[in-house]
Amino acid sequence: xxxxxxxxxxxxxxxxxxxxxxxxxxxxxxxxxxxxxxxxxxxxxxxxxxxxxxxxxxxxxxxxxxxxxxxxxxxxxxxxxxxxxxxxxxxxxxxxxxxxxxxxxxxxxxxxxxxxxxxxxxxxxxxxxxxxxxxxxxxxxxxxxxxxxxxxxxxxxxxxxxxxxxxxxxxxxxxxxxxxxxxxxxxxxxxxxxxxxxxxxxxxxxxxxxxxxxxxxxxxxxx
Amino acid sequence: xxxxxxxxxxxxxxxxxxxxxxxxxxxxxxxxxxxxxxxxxxxxxxxxxxxxxxxxxxxxxxxxxxxxxxxxxxxxxxxxxxxxxxxxxxxxxxxxxxxxxxxxxxxxxxxxxxxxxxxxxxxxxxxxxxxxxxxxxxxxxxxxxxxxxxxxxxxxxxxxxxxxxxxxxxxxxxxxxxxxxxxxxxxxxxxxxxxxxxxxxxxxxxxxxxxxxxxxxxxxxxxxxxxxxxxxxxxx
Numbered sequence: 001x002x003x004x005x006x007x008x009x010x011x012x013x014x015x016x017x018x019x020x021x022x023x024x025x026x027x028x029x030x031x032x033x034x035x036x037x038x039x040x041x042x043x044x045x046x047x048x049x050x051x052x053x054x055x056x057x058x059x060x061x062x063x064x065x066x067x068x069x070x071x072x073x074x075x076x077x078x079x080x081x082x083x084x085x086x087x088x089x090x091x092x093x094x095x096x097x098x099x100x101x102x103x104x105x106x107x108x109x110x111x112x113x114x115x116x117x118x119x120x121x122x123x124x125x126x127x128x129x130x131x132x133x134x135x136x137x138x139x140x141x142x143x144x145x146x147x148x149x150x151x152x153x154x155x156x157x158x159x160x161x162x163x164x165x166x167x168x169x170x171x172x173x174x175x176x177x178x179x180x181x182x183x184x185x186x187x188x189x190x191x192x193x194x195x196x197x198x199x200x201x202x203x204x205x206x207x208x209x210x211x212x213x214x215x216x217x218x219x220x221x222x223x
Numbered sequence: 224x225x226x227x228x229x230x231x232x233x234x235x236x237x238x239x240x241x242x243x244x245x246x247x248x249x250x251x252x253x254x255x256x257x258x259x260x261x262x263x264x265x266x267x268x269x270x271x272x273x274x275x276x277x278x279x280x281x282x283x284x285x286x287x288x289x290x291x292x293x294x295x296x297x298x299x300x301x302x303x304x305x306x307x308x309x310x311x312x313x314x315x316x317x318x319x320x321x322x323x324x325x326x327x328x329x330x331x332x333x334x335x336x337x338x339x340x341x342x343x344x345x346x347x348x349x350x351x352x353x354x355x356x357x358x359x360x361x362x363x364x365x366x367x368x369x370x371x372x373x374x375x376x377x378x379x380x381x382x383x384x385x386x387x388x389x390x391x392x393x394x395x396x397x398x399x400x401x402x403x404x405x406x407x408x409x410x411x412x413x414x415x416x417x418x419x420x421x422x423x424x425x426x427x428x429x430x431x432x433x434x435x436x437x438x439x440x441x442x443x444x445x446x447x448x449x450x451x452x453x454x455x456x457x458x459x
Contacts, residue, residue, distance in 0.1 A: 053396075054326065054327075055250040055251075055253070055396050055399055056250070056396045056398055056399050057395075057396050070394075070395060071252055071253065071447045071448075071449055071450075072253045072254065072394045072395045072396060072397035073253075073395040073396055074250075074251060074252075074253050074396055078250075078251035078252070078253075078304070083395070089393070089395055089396060089398055090398070091330075091398050091399060091400070091401065091402040091403055091430075092250070092276075092326070092327075092329075092330035092333075092399050092400050092403060093330045093331055093333070093334035093403050095327075095330070096326065096327030096330050096331060099327055100327050100331075100345065100346070100347065126352075129315060131302060131303055131310065131311045131314055131315075131321075132302075132321070132323050133300070133301040133302055133303040133323070134300055134301065134323060134324075134325050134326070134353065135300050135301040135325075135326050136300070136325065136326035136327055137325075138325040138327075138328075138347045138348050138351060138353065139325050139326060139327030139328065139347045142345075142346040142347045142348075142349070143327075143346065143347075169351065169352045170350060170351045170352070171351065172349075172350065172351065173349070173350035173351075
């Protein structure tokens with residue numbers, strides 16, 4: 001397979017920026033740990049977005065300026081954060097009422113694999129001696145209206161992460177709406193992966209060769 | 224007169240017996256009732272089933288309780304944390320049973336348990352390996368799995384303010400599982416940084432009404448797990 005090609009396509013920051021462009025004004029958004037968290041700082045000016053963290057805060061702000069902060073004001077990744085004006089705290093059952101009950105508009109998650117039917121695998125390698133840990137991922141994909149994924153297009157070994165069928169245990173079946181990779185923006189359409197946009201300097205063939213299932217071009221990229 | 228205040232953490236947990244099911248509040252260190260957990264380690268009850276979202280960090284608090292060998296089963300959504308090898312080692316050695324529950328399902332099972340609801344249907348885990356062994360039903364064309372309400376003998380939780388009736392107010396995201404665990408346990412013990420006279424808490428801001436709380440104990444300057452871990456402390 002191909003080797004890692006860091007210089008091709010979007011950087012991690014640029015992937016977060018691209019995902020941020022699609023966050024609508026006025027939406028309630030849950031961002032996963034890692035690259036998805038960085039989406040918040042790139043949402044275009046003029047849009048007001050409220051961030052939810054499943055451990056019990058609506059109106060999450062950035063990390064505190066100093067290292068201090070409050071050890072009892074943290075995000076789902078257990079890092080210290082701030083609360084913006086208008087924020088609220090709530091217990092865990094209410095937090096997942098927001099998620100499972102369909103009140104959160106968008107979540108952005110990482111992925112190990114996404115299938116052409118929108119199955120997501122992002123919680124376990126399924127190896128027998130691994131300590132299983134699922135957190136809130138299965139609740140998020142079951143309940144949030146628009147599930148978006150940010151991921152490298154291929155693994156470090158060059159294997160495609162966009163596949164016909166996930167080999168890793170599923171987080172949820174047919175749940176993903178849109179994928180942002182270092183190479184492209186891809187939607188899950190009725191017939192599988194649909195190209196929405198290519199990263200600068202990347203052509204369709206290049207992406208198709210690195211995608212483990214068929215990839216279609218659909219005219220008019222916004223669904 | 225109703226007075227739920229108990230003088231010390233040791234007295235507050237003295238009657239937790241071998242084999243008890245104990246819900247322990249907290250998400251990571253936020254809301255972790257660390258002094259009550261340490262009192263439970265000192266007390267020595269064994270064969271415990273513990274319900275917590277995580278598995279602790281370092282070798283203090285929940286991680287120390289697991290390391291002590293007093294816990295035979297953990298009901299948990301995310302038993303991984305940076306800087307702790309306690310749970311992974313116990314798990315790989317087969318010395319602790321794990322019931323892995325998605326976080327929202329864990330919260331709702333506790334809420335249901337406290338609300339007198341024995342089971343409910345949720346879309347979470349449908350089509351995944353965590354659905355195995357559970358009843359599936361279809362409502363309005365969508366599939367759901369049945370989950371059971373969860374109750375416990377004891378709940379140990381942490382809050383910022385309490386009064387002697389057991390009314391509680393929390394601090395920021397340390398609220399997390401406290402309010403629901405308080406409802407789901409036969410005996411709920413809350414450690415509070417401040418105990419105020421009855422009437423001082425505005426009824427409009429009370430988060431946990433006193434009916435759900437059996438004991439309050441003052442821990443004036445509660446430890447923060449991250450501080451203890453940073454200092455390399457090990458309990459006991």
